[in-house]
Amino acid sequence: MKFSVLLPTRNRLDLLRLAVETVRRQDYDDWEVVVSDNASDDDIRGFVDALADERIRYIRSDSLIPVTDNWNRALAHCTGDYIIMLGDDDGILPGYFSSARRLIETHEAPEVLYTCALLYAYPGVLMGSPDGFLISYEKRSIFKDSKQAFLLSKTEAREYVDDSLDFRVNFDYNMQFFLVSRKAVDRLQAFGTFYQSPYPDYYAANVLLYLADSILIVPAPMVTIGISPKSFGYYYFNDKESAGTAFLNNMQSDPLLAHLDQVVLPGTDMNNCWLMAMETVALRLGLKANHARYRELQMRAVFANALRNDRHKASRIAALHKKTTWQERRQFVWPWMLANTFTNDEKRKKKADELITQAKSHPPAEMPPTPGRFENMMEVYDFFARRSDPM
Numbered sequence: 001m002k003f004s005v006l007l008p009t010r011n012r013l014d015l016l017r018l019a020v021e022t023v024r025r026q027d028y029d030d031w032e033v034v035v036s037d038n039a040s041d042d043d044i045r046g047f048v049d050a051l052a053d054e055r056i057r058y059i060r061s062d063s064l065i066p067v068t069d070n071w072n073r074a075l076a077h078c079t080g081d082y083i084i085m086l087g088d089d090d091g092i093l094p095g096y097f098s099s100a101r102r103l104i105e106t107h108e109a110p111e112v113l114y115t116c117a118l119l120y121a122y123p124g125v126l127m128g129s130p131d132g133f134l135i136s137y138e139k140r141s142i143f144k145d146s147k148q149a150f151l152l153s154k155t156e157a158r159e160y161v162d163d164s165l166d167f168r169v170n171f172d173y174n175m176q177f178f179l180v181s182r183k184a185v186d187r188l189q190a191f192g193t194f195y196q197s198p199y200p201d202y203y204a205a206n207v208l209l210y211l212a213d214s215i216l217i218v219p220a221p222m223v224t225i226g227i228s229p230k231s232f233g234y235y236y237f238n239d240k241e242s243a244g245t246a247f248l249n250n251m252q253s254d255p256l257l258a259h260l261d262q263v264v265l266p267g268t269d270m271n272n273c274w275l276m277a278m279e280t281v282a283l284r285l286g287l288k289a290n291h292a293r294y295r296e297l298q299m300r301a302v303f304a305n306a307l308r309n310d311r312h313k314a315s316r317i318a319a320l321h322k323k324t325t326w327q328e329r330r331q332f333v334w335p336w337m338l339a340n341t342f343t344n345d346e347k348r349k350k351k352a353d354e355l356i357t358q359a360k361s362h363p364p365a366e367m368p369p370t371p372g373r374f375e376n377m378m379e380v381y382d383f384f385a386r387r388s389d390p391m
Contacts, residue, residue, distance in 0.1 A: 001082070001101050002030045002031065002032065002079065002080040002082075003028075003030065003080050003081070003082050003083070003084070003100065003179075004032050004034065004079065004083040005023050005031065006036065006071070006074040006085045006086065007020065007033055007036065007074070007086055008067070008070045008085075009035060009037055009038065009044060010037070010038040010039065010064075012042070012088045012228075013040070013042035013043070013044055013047055015377070016035070016044065016047070018376060018377040019088050019089070019090055019377065020033060020056065021378060022092050022093075022224075023092060024053070025094070026095070028101070031097055032055045032078065032079065032080060033056045033057070034077050035058050036059050036060075036071075036073050036074035037058065037059065037061070038061055038067075039062060039064045039065070040060075045058055057077065059073065061073070068193075068196065068197065068198070068200040071195040072193045072194060072195050072200075081181065081182055082104070082113075083180050084175070084176070085175035085176070085178070085201075086175075087176070087225070087226065087231065089377070090176055091223070091226070091381055092222065092224075093221060093223060093224060096222050096223065100113060100222070103216060104216075106149075107216050108214075109181070109214075110181070110212075111180070111181045111183055111184040111187075111212040111213050112180055112181065112209075112214070112215045113178070113179040113215075114152070114177055114178060114215055115178075115222040116140075116143060116177075116218060117174070117177055117222070117224065118221045118224045119133075119135050119227070119367070120132070120224050120226050120227065121226075121227040122375075123374075125228060125229055126227065131373045132373065134224075134380060136221055136367060136368050136370070137172060137177075137367065138219060138220075138368065139365050139367065139368065140171065140172065141363075142217060144217075144219075148219070149218045149220075151215065152215040152216075152217050157209040158209070161206045161209050161281070164202075164281070165206075165281065165289045167271075167274065167289075167290060168360065169361060169363075170363065172205075173199075173201050173205040174201055174205075175204065175205070176223045177205075178205065180208065187211055188208065188211065196277075196284075197276050197277040197279075198273040198276050199273045199276070199277040202274060202277035202278070206277075256276045256279055256280065259279070263295070265302075265323050266316050266319045267298030267299070267302050267320075268298070271301060275294045278294075295328065296359065297359055299328065299332045299333060300359050302316050302320050303336040303339070303352075304353075304355040305352070306340045307340055307349070307355070308348065313340070317337065317340075336355070370383075
């Protein structure tokens with residue numbers, strides 16, 4: 001059984017080295033890595049050549065292409081029976097392939113494995129976390145507090161997708177959680193490219209859950225998702241949204257922008273990308289995304305930022321007012337305009353936070369920490385390699 005690890009990268013050789021090393025140290029030999037270089041200035045080819053390992057292959061675009069295109073190009077060059085997409089600041093944990101093979105054989109070759117993950121922030125990357133952190137997604141509702149792997153019913157899987165189309169995240173969309181069979185890849189490609197929309201993981205995760213014949217939920221963490229100074233997570237968690245959108249290079253020519261012109265409202269780029277991903281899911285599957293719910297989230301975002309004294313709040317509120325319906329103004333815009341005007345300074349942040357949390361788009365979940373300070377991804381890997389009960 002052959003496993004493929006897709007590693008798209010751009011100008012992050014220092015991180016890519018560590019991601020590749022977590023693969024090379026596995027106790028299983030039948031794997032390949034596809035490094036898809038998106039017009040890097042770093043000498044990525046030189047790094048791959050120096051490894052002198054025929055299992056690690058290099059492809060390159062000489063001009064910058066959107067992230068979604070780079071992901072699809074990496075996928076097109078892989079040959080494995082099961083495939084995982086990693087970011088170059090991520091890593092797999094010890095025993096990933098051997099554990100995956102055992103699970104696949106025990107559960108009669110499920111089309112998709114959805115595994116638990118750890119979230120690792122490098123020291124100093126996030127405000128308020130000078131030592132970084134290492135936390136687990138194990139308490140997410142999809143894992144049901146189980147200690148054993150189990151098959152997710154098709155009804156439950158489609159309920160998660162219904163939640164997504166209602167702009168409620170009740171499972172994590174990151175591709176690092178997914179180990180996908182070649183059979184499932186082929187099924188999705190009947191709807192076009194495997195990765196679509198400005199948020200390709202949002203699209204693929206939901207279509208996989210909807211269409212896969214069998215999904216094995218694995219509550220044990222098997223992969224580590226990294227947040228480094230050069231990752232999209234850095235922009236997301238540090239409230240640098242515009243820079244994060246530019247980092248993905250995915251928005252400029254998306255044809256859905258014109259299709260959704262009458263739906264899109266001022267607010268956050270994240271919600272706009274989420275809308276385009278869910279609209280793509282809906283179009284491919286014959287379903288419907290809840291546009292009214294998206295618009296509510298955008299209105300909440302505008303007024304939450306206004307309460308946080310966004311310096312552009314006047315122009316953004318004015319733009320929002322022009323694009324909303326009379327009913328939306330009565331229900332949301334006018335009451336929140338009053339709140340923005342009359343809420344005193346001491347209560348503005350609390351009110352802003354309430355506007356976002358009351359939307360319940362991302363239900364809170366406990367994320368248990370692993371104590372200690374880890375300087376990089378290999379220190380995380382080595383910590384678990386030393387454990388008596390490796391993942």
